[in-house]
Amino acid sequence: MIIAAVIPLLLERGAAATSREIAEAAGIAEGTIFRAFGDKETLIAAAVDRYLDPVALRTSLRSIDPDLSLDDKLRAIFGLLKERFSGVIRMMSAMNRQGPPPNRDTRMDFAIIIAELLEPHRDELRVEPEQVAQFARLIAFAAAIPVFGESLPFDTDEIVDFFKHGVKNQSATRNKD
Numbered sequence: 001m002i003i004a005a006v007i008p009l010l011l012e013r014g015a016a017a018t019s020r021e022i023a024e025a026a027g028i029a030e031g032t033i034f035r036a037f038g039d040k041e042t043l044i045a046a047a048v049d050r051y052l053d054p055v056a057l058r059t060s061l062r063s064i065d066p067d068l069s070l071d072d073k074l075r076a077i078f079g080l081l082k083e084r085f086s087g088v089i090r091m092m093s094a095m096n097r098q099g100p101p102p103n104r105d106t107r108m109d110f111a112i113i114i115a116e117l118l119e120p121h122r123d124e125l126r127v128e129p130e131q132v133a134q135f136a137r138l139i140a141f142a143a144a145i146p147v148f149g150e151s152l153p154f155d156t157d158e159i160v161d162f163f164k165h166g167v168k169n170q171s172a173t174r175n176k177d
Contacts, residue, residue, distance in 0.1 A: 002026045006047045014094035057084045061113045070121040074160045081140030
């Protein structure tokens with residue numbers, strides 16, 4: 001409960017959040033933080049670890065309805081990936097951390113989940129479902145980086161359309177045939 005309450009505060013204030021602010025956000029006495037975690041830094045580290053843990057993303061990806069169309073699955077996948085990467089970048093920035101998030105043995109599990117989700121659409125794809133997952137990760141990550149995603153923001157539908165069709169004008173291709 002305390003960790004869940006502190007995450008929004010950390011996203012807003014970073015490590016500058018005081019133990020008093022943390023206690024207020026969690027609806028507890030300030031001393032409870034120290035009894036439960038020993039110090040503010042331990043609580044912050046636990047909250048950051050929880051936020052960066054990929055379990056929530058994997059759970060959300062698994063909850064995508066397998067009966068959806070390819071387009072709807074791609075929209076859901078891109079929406080979740082972009083949201084995840086935006087959140088990770090926000091947390092890393094708020095905590096003034098540089099470089100990639102801490103390594104996790106299961107960081108690539110998302111690709112397996114996406115590949116399984118797209119397997120029924122294999123005949124609609126130019127590349128293997130596992131490759132789709134990696135391309136989706138790359139594009140969603142780039143879209144989540146503020147310097148790229150905010151200067152010329154793309155919504156999920158625009159990203160999915162570009163992802164599916166690329167930059168080549170399909171009518172120009174048909175005219176050459």
